[in-house]
Amino acid sequence: xxxxxxxxxxxxxxxxxxxxxxxxxxxxxxxxxxxxxxxxxxxxxxxxxxxxxxxxxxxxxxxxxxxxxxxxxxxxxxxxxxxxxxxxxxxxxxxxxxxxxxxxxxxxxxxxxxxxxxxxxxxxxxxxxxxx
Amino acid sequence: xxxxxxxxxxxxxxxxxxxxxxxxxxxxxxxxxxxxxxxxxxxxxxxxxxxxxxxxxxxxxxxxxxxxxxxxxxxxxxxxxxxxxxxxxxxxxxxxxxxxxxxxxxxxxxxxxxxxxxxxxxxxxxxxxxxxxxxxxxxxxxxxxxxxxxxxxxxxxxxxxxxxxxxxxxxxxxxxxxxxxxxxxxxxxxxxxxxxxxxxxxxxxxxxxxxxxxxxxxxxxxxxxxxxxxxxxxxxxxxxxxxxxxxxxx
Ligand code: SF4
Ligand code: FES
Numbered sequence: 262x263x264x265x266x267x268x269x270x271x272x273x274x275x276x277x278x279x280x281x282x283x284x285x286x287x288x289x290x291x292x293x294x295x296x297x298x299x300x301x302x303x304x305x306x307x308x309x310x311x312x313x314x315x316x317x318x319x320x321x322x323x324x325x326x327x328x329x330x331x332x333x334x335x336x337x338x339x340x341x342x343x344x345x346x347x348x349x350x351x352x353x354x355x356x357x358x359x360x361x362x363x364x365x366x367x368x369x370x371x372x373x374x375x376x377x378x379x380x381x382x383x384x385x386x387x388x389x390x391x392x393x
Numbered sequence: 394x395x396x397x398x399x400x401x402x403x404x405x406x407x408x409x410x411x412x413x414x415x416x417x418x419x420x421x422x423x424x425x426x427x428x429x430x431x432x433x434x435x436x437x438x439x440x441x442x443x444x445x446x447x448x449x450x451x452x453x454x455x456x457x458x459x460x461x462x463x464x465x466x467x468x469x470x471x472x473x474x475x476x477x478x479x480x481x482x483x484x485x486x487x488x489x490x491x492x493x494x495x496x497x498x499x500x501x502x503x504x505x506x507x508x509x510x511x512x513x514x515x516x517x518x519x520x521x522x523x524x525x526x527x528x529x530x531x532x533x534x535x536x537x538x539x540x541x542x543x544x545x546x547x548x549x550x551x552x553x554x555x556x557x558x559x560x561x562x563x564x565x566x567x568x569x570x571x572x573x574x575x576x577x578x579x580x581x582x583x584x585x586x587x588x589x590x591x592x593x594x595x596x597x598x599x600x601x602x603x604x605x606x607x608x609x610x611x612x613x614x615x616x617x618x619x620x621x622x623x624x625x626x627x628x629x630x631x632x633x634x635x636x637x638x639x640x641x642x643x
Contacts, residue, residue, distance in 0.1 A: 267409040268492030268500050273558050279465045279489070282605040283555055290601070350602055354621040362533075 295339035457547035516583025541574035563599035566616030
């Protein structure tokens with residue numbers, strides 16, 4: 262097909278302003294920055310552990326500072342939002358799942374993921390309380 | 394006969410022979426409850442400004458030619474009603490992310506090329522003739538692709554996809570959904586030919602799951618699902634190539 266003679270192509274600047282779904286999407290992706298930041302923070306802890314007791318105690322000491330508490334709360338919020346939105350889109354990424362010949366509805370997959378998340382977190386919490 | 398009210402329709406105008414860039418014009422359109430946005434545009438063309446250019450045909454959400462943006466939302470103008478926007482004014486623009494030919498008419502040639510690239514027809518394992526008889530399917534086999542087969546090529550999903558807007562090399566929602574439609578068909582053996590399109594950076598991996606394509610699709614084709622399921626196939630394909638480097642010659 263020959264393209265039309267003189268067409269006008271609109272620019273994409275500030276495209277995220279055009280639809281709330283775009284901003285939700287950017288927020289979802291943005292929270293993964295926090296996930297990465299937390300991974301780096303844990304990595305720093307590991308490095309301190311390798312460096313020796315003094316360094317590790319310093320890192321543990323930092324854990325109790327208000328900055329660290331705020332960082333942890335922010336990370337928790339970001340993780341929760343990220344996980345929630347990820348579970349929401351998860352049914353789109355799984356292969357078709359059938360149970361007794363019927364395809365499993367999206368909300369069942371979403372709920373199953375939430376339960377798995379909740380139970381895993383609970384087990385972790387119990388273990389942490391017992392052994393730490 | 395329901396009562397007549399007046400709504401303001403702000404319409405993007407672009408005349409390639411006169412304008413350097415598009416501009417907006419506002420029209421006062423009397424409407425009744427049963428009037429669609431398309432009928433509003435037709436009112437403008439018939440009574441206010443005969444030069445307004447837009448596409449339409451079936452007026453019943455079947456032909457897919459009347460798509461446009463209303464207040465930044467891609468819609469079929471024959472399927473959206475003025476009463477649902479009133480008393481606010483509405484802003485009508487051509488579908489986002491496509492070059493504007495004139496007013497609300499966009500150039501779809503890029504999409505048509507992409508549509509061709511996904512081999513959008515059945516590729517039988519062996520050539521068949523009418524003597525071979527009907528190619529039967531069970532209801533379950535039909536169910537595997539029927540949803541994807543509802544596409545009317547209206548391009549609302551492309552207008553909803555910022556990835557396509559930012560980089561139109563991306564094969565895009567409807568074409569990839571049709572690709573999934575033929576791959577999922579039990580009568581088809583063309584998966585291998587389509588895999589190249591799937592695996593490309595501009596194939597399924599161009600999608601970051603913004604997800605608006607599935608929300609705006611008037612036929613519930615769910616292109617986001619089709620694309621993201623194919624990411625699994627593409628990943629499998631990638632690793633299988635390492636496992637069997639000599640066994641999968643094409
Ligand atoms: S997938 Fe849906 S929105 Fe996209 S072209 Fe087909 S019918 Fe239109
Ligand atoms: S006029 Fe055919 S889909 Fe709207």
